Amino acid sequence: MSLEKKDEHDHEGWMKSRDLTPVETTYLTALMWLDRRFRIVDYLELLETLYYRVNLQMPKSHTEQYDLDNKFWYWYPLYALGSFSTLAYVVAAISGALLGFYYSPATTGDPSTAYNSIAFIMRDLQFGFMLRSIHRWSAQVMVAAVFLHMLRVYFTGAYKEPRELNWILGIILISLTMVFGYTGYLLPWDQLAFWAGQIGVEMSLSIPLAGEWIAQLLFGGFSLTQATLQRMYIIHVFLLPFVVTTLIAIHIGIVWVQGIAEPH
Numbered sequence: 731m732s733l734e735k736k737d738e739h740d741h742e743g744w745m746k747s748r749d750l751t752p753v754e755t756t757y758l759t760a761l762m763w764l765d766r767r768f769r770i771v772d773y774l775e776l777l778e779t780l781y782y783r784v785n786l787q788m789p790k791s792h793t794e795q796y797d798l799d800n801k802f803w804y805w806y807p808l809y810a811l812g813s814f815s816t817l818a819y820v821v822a823a824i825s826g827a828l829l830g831f832y833y834s835p836a837t838t839g840d841p842s843t844a845y846n847s848i849a850f851i852m853r854d855l856q857f858g859f860m861l862r863s864i865h866r867w868s869a870q871v872m873v874a875a876v877f878l879h880m881l882r883v884y885f886t887g888a889y890k891e892p893r894e895l896n897w898i899l900g901i902i903l904i905s906l907t908m909v910f911g912y913t914g915y916l917l918p919w920d921q922l923a924f925w926a927g928q929i930g931v932e933m934s935l936s937i938p939l940a941g942e943w944i945a946q947l948l949f950g951g952f953s954l955t956q957a958t959l960q961r962m963y964i965i966h967v968f969l970l971p972f973v974v975t976t977l978i979a980i981h982i983g984i985v986w987v988q989g990i991a992e993p994h
């Protein structure tokens with residue numbers, strides 16, 4: 731819908747001159763109310779122009795180029811793995827935010843407050859057992875889906891020019907997905923968490939030259955303390971969600987701009 735310049739200040743007259751249904755009238759009244767205040771029609775038109783510009787630049791897809799008549803290719807279901815990773819990520823984010831209402835990252839007490847808050851979720855909280863299970867399952871499904879998605883991209887040759895940058899972004903994403911897993915694993919502050927943390931400290935310390943500095947930065951020292959748990963917590967619930975959400979948006983944005991690669 732486009733409004734002509736001379737009609738700009740006579741929206742009501744413009745509407746009356748047409749035979750509109752109540753739904754159309756409500757929609758247009760709301761749109762005009764917003765447009766008078768925020769010029770949204772201008773911005774919508776800008777988006778529309780951008781959409782067509784971007785699509786005009788698209789190279790022809792393999793099926794178009796070789797006139798393959800959009801044949802169904804038997805690997806196509808595997809092209810859903812990227813979206814499946816995104817879905818698992820969203821489920822983990824929502825269940826994680828809900829777990830955050832009950833979890834407390836404190837090492838004080840024996841067993842610690844952190845451990846006790848997990849015990850509370852598992853034993854006393856209504857549907858707590860289910861909530862924690864959904865979070866752990868979606869996290870593990872995400873790791874598996876991201877890995878299989880990477881295999882699909884590799885075996886269809888989708889990493890080749892012009893998609894190298896998205897491949898590199900993917901490498902960063904799979905690494906951060908694993909950091910998500912590791913930091914989350916430490917949060918219950920149980921025996922598994924504690925010794926996995928210890929291994930992390932030793933691994934950091936084994937890095938030449940920067941080892942001690944890295945252990946200090948990531949684990950807050952060379953043994954496991956409150957500083958360690960607090961760092962894992964902030965990385966898991968604050969830093970990574972921002973970074974990974976942004977990177978996934980850029981990753982999918984690039985797929986939208988470049989179009990999906992046809993198998994070579």
Ligand code: HEM
Pocket residue numbers: 808809810811812813815816819876877879880883888889893896897898899900901903904907978981982985989990991992
């Ligand atoms: C959090 C992890 C990731 C998410 C949510 C994600 C999401 C997606 C989605 C939705 C697509 C569209 C096509 C499809 O679904 O197959 C895609 C395409 C792509 N992804 Fe990922 N991805 C992730 C990790 C990776 C990894 C680990 C790599 C490789 C190292 C990678 C490389 C690519 C490439 C090159 C494409 C373009 C493929 C084509 O055009 O056919 N991605 N990604």
